[in-house]
Amino acid sequence: MSVFDHAAYDKHEHVAFYHDVKSGLKAIIAVHNTNLGPSLGGCRMWPYANSSEALTDVLRLSKGMSYKSAMANLKLGGGKSVIIGDPRKEKTADMMLAMGDFVQSLGGKYISAEDSGISVSDLKTMSQRSDYIAGTQAAYRYDGGPADGNPAPSTAYGVFMGLKASVAYGLKTDLNGVSVAIQGLGHVGYRLAEHLHNAGAKLYVTDIYPDNLEQAKQQFNATVVSPDEIFALDVDVFAPCALGSAINDQTIDQIKARVIAGAANNQLAEERHGQALKDKGILYAPDYVINAGGVIDIYHQRQGSSAQALREHLEGIGETLNEIYRKAEQQGLPTNIEANKIAEQRFLMKG
Structure with missing residues (x-):
């Protein structure tokens, strides 16, 4: 099935697939809409049953981010990324570095942040290879508590x-x-x-x-x-x-x-x-x-x-x-x- 024929496809601007053989990384980035600004959305790592399930998730999530940022009155578009794998068993530093390379390859159209299965430390590893990683540090927290970048x-x-x-x-x-x-x-x-x-x-x-x-x-x-x-x-x-x-x-x-x-x-x-x-x-x-x-x-x-x-x-x-x-x-x-x-x-x- 073509991505364009997928039930969750909704005029997405960009959908990219990446496989780094050395680290084992298999990931997808979906950019839904950038009319209001660059797309920003978390990177999720999850043991999807198959690549079709992962594609459905990233298409739906990226679309949701367009709506989310618009309703929150933010100058951001909607994007998301997913990594296929169990974060408790399969995640490695080399995989996170490869994910950073993947994010960098989109040239700023997509900015990655944290989501299920990905921590602030993982984002910091990605940021060694990409200029488009958010949530690695924070100057403050809404309640005055210690801020580490975790949203x-x-x-x-x-x-x-x-x-x-x-x-x-x-x-x-x-x-x-x-x-x-x-x-x-x-x-x-x-x-x-x-x-x-x-x-x-x-x-x-x-x-x-x-x-x-x-x-x-x-x-x-x-x-x-x-x-x-x-x-x-x-x-x-x-x-x-x-x-x-x-x-x-x-x-x-x-x-x-x-x-x-x-x-x-x-x-x-x-x-x-x-x-x-x-x-x-x-x-x-x-x-x-x-x-x-x-x-x-x-x-x-x-x-x-x-x-x-x-x-x-x-x-x-x-x-x-x-x-x-x-x-x-x-x-x-x-x-x-x-x-x-x-x-x-x-x-x-x-x-």
Whole structure:
């Protein structure tokens, strides 16, 4: 199948494949749209079942970044990269150096940052071979804590603020006593759990790594459930914080939560699932709006901004969601479609 015929292809400007035999690197970079500026998006390393699965992921993720940056009012386009492999077993320094060469080969059209399976130290290794690596250092953090370049704290805080606003809009209450099911306790999901615990929420969690679950159980008094159980829990909020397509034909029928607000990218398997959620009376926080904290952080760091400006921008995610919810309700549209309309008006206006 040609890339142009792929179901996830959406007028992408550039899709590049790279295989470095010496290091074993197999990677794909996808640039969706650069009308607003150079594309910026994380590099994800994941043990994809095959290259087709990896291509689908990078095409969807890069498209999401165009929408994410536009909705966050950033002068950036949408891009993403994926590395095929298990980050806990197959990652090597030589592989990261080769990835740096790959990013450099696009001449600045794509700027890479952190994503699942890639750490700040990995990015620093890539930066030895590329001028287009972001998130390797930071001058400040939104909460005044030590900054190391990792945008996960900002992503988690932005999701927390968005989830809080969604609960206020959809459930007419604050977070104290609200039950939240979190799917995935990675760098962002775990930090989100901490914010929610401190706000008085009752947590139910699942993850593929037992040590993450045990830690959440001990620190946040979270109830651990199996991956198959997480969708059908009788909770107020479902927070997808793992890989995409958590909301699909199989899971929608199971979901009892009245609000869906989480950190994962591409939460809807298909756009039509936004209408299915609306039909069930479920308020959905469009993923690329609520999880924009990471790219907002990197943008502020690159612009030489300040911790206060970064924090205010992150806290604005809640109001952006409220605007989407109000307009979607007025027009009788699913929230994902309303968000798409706003974003496309911004990044397609120069197209």
